[in-house]
Amino acid sequence: TRSTRPQRLLKAVRKRATQGDPQSVISAIDHFCRHSEWAMNVGDEKGSILDSVVSELNPEKVLELGTYCGYSTVRIARLLPPGARLITLEFNADYAAIARQVIAWAGLEDKIQLVEGASEDWIPRMKEHFGIETFDFVFLDHWKHRYLPDTKLMEDCGLLRKGTVLLADNVICPGVPDYLEYVRNSLSYKSCYFKSHLEYTKAEDGLEKSVFLG
Numbered sequence: 001t002r003s004t005r006p007q008r009l010l011k012a013v014r015k016r017a018t019q020g021d022p023q024s025v026i027s028a029i030d031h032f033c034r035h036s037e038w039a040m041n042v043g044d045e046k047g048s049i050l051d052s053v054v055s056e057l058n059p060e061k062v063l064e065l066g067t068y069c070g071y072s073t074v075r076i077a078r079l080l081p082p083g084a085r086l087i088t089l090e091f092n093a094d095y096a097a098i099a100r101q102v103i104a105w106a107g108l109e110d111k112i113q114l115v116e117g118a119s120e121d122w123i124p125r126m127k128e129h130f131g132i133e134t135f136d137f138v139f140l141d142h143w144k145h146r147y148l149p150d151t152k153l154m155e156d157c158g159l160l161r162k163g164t165v166l167l168a169d170n171v172i173c174p175g176v177p178d179y180l181e182y183v184r185n186s187l188s189y190k191s192c193y194f195k196s197h198l199e200y201t202k203a204e205d206g207l208e209k210s211v212f213l214g
């Protein structure tokens with residue numbers, strides 16, 4: 001039967017990227033998405049903004065909501081200091097299977113824990129199951145209707161501390177109006193918008209960076 005797009009993306013990584021070289025994995029995926037098939041990775045333009053936020057923060061504990069094929073997982077993990085840890089949640093088992101192989105090709109398995117399941121099931125279990133106190137950085141890139149409820153859930157579970165940075169993808173396209181309204185009007189967040197474009201296109205999109213004030 002016909003292969004899936006994530007399977008073809010993984011094939012392109014194996015063909016073009018060098019094992020153990022995260023930058024070559026990122027470039028291979030961007031090349032595939034520009035020249036073969038569009039896929040919903042954060043991409044190179046928004047990815048550079050993601051890189052700058054992560055590099056400035058130097059986080060020890062990172063949570064990613066929405067792994068997909070692992071593109072942003074690799075982008076973030078390649079910048080983390082030794083000993084830092086990234087937990088990434090993916091609901092879709094097929095995406096998770098591809099992401100594990102992309103992460104392995106990049107040689108970043110030791111920094112990354114990929115968890116399959118629903119964010120609303122796993123967020124309340126972060127402390128007891130992963131020994132996490134609070135996160136330093138959260139990248140939101142999963143189902144857009146889950147951004148707001150999962151943010152409130154992280155607050156309620158005490159997973160955010162003064163200074164925790166939330167970075168949300170797709171705040172314009174597909175858009176997350178309820179989340180934006182919340183972080184921009186809540187006294188508990190200092191929020192700012194990084195204007196960019198939808199991955200591999202000319203359509204407007206952007207990232208919203210929100211610092212939790214406690």
Ligand SMILES: Cn1cnc(CNC(=O)c2cc(-c3ccc(F)cc3)cc(O)c2O)c1
Nearest residue numbers: 040041042066141142143144169170173174
């Ligand atoms: C099925 N599924 C598993 N994970 C998810 C969460 N991600 C998205 O939905 C997502 C969607 C788009 C997008 C799709 C079509 C379109 F025309 C324009 C934009 C872009 C992104 O960067 C995304 O992260 C969805």
Ligand SMILES: [Mg+2]
Nearest residue numbers: 042141169170
């Ligand atoms: Mg996205």
